[in-house]
């Protein structure tokens with residue numbers, strides 16, 4: 259297993275951005291979803307993009323967003339990829355890819371083996387499948403809640419490319435997750451926070467060290 263790619267999602271401050279960059283994370287996520295405590299508006303996204311420059315790639319997270327919301331986020335954050343974290347269909351993913359010309363990551367909510375099978379509908383359409391824990395129906399957010407799923411459901415993904423693991427990853431469990439799943443990419447948000455939306459630079463550093471050393 260080579261070193262995994264690392265994404266730190268829900269970056270909203272210069273301190274958190276700098277910690278991700280100096281820890282050699284590969285991607286930061288900017289959340290364009292107003293109900294999230296990590297939401298950034300266009301002004302904040304532009305400031306973070308200006309600070310980051312070419313030092314780290316930026317992935318914009320959208321949830322069932324319309325084209326104009328996505329266009330604004332892409333321009334403001336000078337995004338390198340978009341992550342669709344809602345109920346977007348394969349056809350919608352293809353449409354986003356064609357319209358914006360950026361790599362598209364599709365979040366796949368997982369609680370059962372059938373959810374992993376359904377992900378195949380997106381293979382070859384999305385550039386990356388991001389397996390994440392399915393949140394409860396009445397949850398405030400469709401992700402970013404620190405929930406894990408049964409990683410053994412991903413056994414068939416071992417050795418494949420174009421996928422990533424998210425959901426409840428933290429400095430304490432990311433090495434174990436990598437040993438079990440051999441995920442090519444790991445993504446975390448609440449696992450590197452002291453409270454929802456409050457990223458901790460020390461936890462970001464610890465997460466990256468644990469993933470890089472796994």
Ligand SMILES: O=C(O)c1ccccc1N[C@@H]1O[C@H](COP(=O)(O)O)[C@@H](O)[C@H]1O
Nearest residue numbers: 294401402403404424425426446447448
């Ligand atoms: O981070 C959010 O606020 C968020 C909001 C809506 C959809 C997805 C969101 N985050 C993504 O969810 C995964 C898992 O988060 P966590 O590590 O369990 O807190 C995260 O990697 C983000 O990509």
